[in-house]
Amino acid sequence: MRVTKMMAMLAALAAVAGCATSQGDSDSAAIRQGEAAASAQCAGCHAIGPSGESSRKEARPFRAIAADYSEASLLRELEAISEVGHYQMPPRPIAREDLQALARYISSLRLPRRRRP
Numbered sequence: 106m107r108v109t110k111m112m113a114m115l116a117a118l119a120a121v122a123g124c125a126t127s128q129g130d131s132d133s134a135a136i137r138q139g140e141a142a143a144s145a146q147c148a149g150c151h152a153i154g155p156s157g158e159s160s161r162k163e164a165r166p167f168r169a170i171a172a173d174y175s176e177a178s179l180l181r182e183l184e185a186i187s188e189v190g191h192y193q194m195p196p197r198p199i200a201r202e203d204l205q206a207l208a209r210y211i212s213s214l215r216l217p218r219r220r221r222p
């Protein structure tokens with residue numbers, strides 16, 4: 106039951122993320138929002154920008170994470186992190202619009218090398 110509800114929610118999130126892709130303005134707004142959320146909530150452990158090392162070495166730089174995950178799978182990963190926490194991080198609900206913005210921001214880190222089709 107709970108899983109079904111979560112799937113529905115993820116589908117909704119993915120749909121919204123899909124919309125943002127076709128709109129350049131909301132796209133960059135989401136990226137800026139994601140960057141702000143990352144610097145507030147993630148930068149303590151992860152390198153969040155296009156260069157630099159993570160302050161916690163097991164926490165991979167976001168640009169490396171970006172290379173391994175699609176935006177949709179990132180969104181699922183972040184959703185799980187938001188519910189159950191990860192590693193030393195206690196569960197900390199991430200606001201829904203931040204989840205999406207974070208996934209978009211992290212994905213944007215790989216755009217300079219691999220342009221969107």
Ligand code: HEC
Nearest residue numbers: 146147149150151161163164165170182191192193194207
């Ligand atoms: C307290 C330190 C800490 C904070 C804060 C933190 N992380 Fe992490 N994160 C880690 C560590 C450590 C790992 C890797 C552990 C491992 O792979 O064994 C990790 C792994 C991840 C992964 C999986 C990456 C992979 O290598 O596949 C994602 C995605 C992620 N973090 C996203 C985030 C996001 C988004 C935030 C901010 C909302 C965040 N993290 C904040 C410590 C942290």
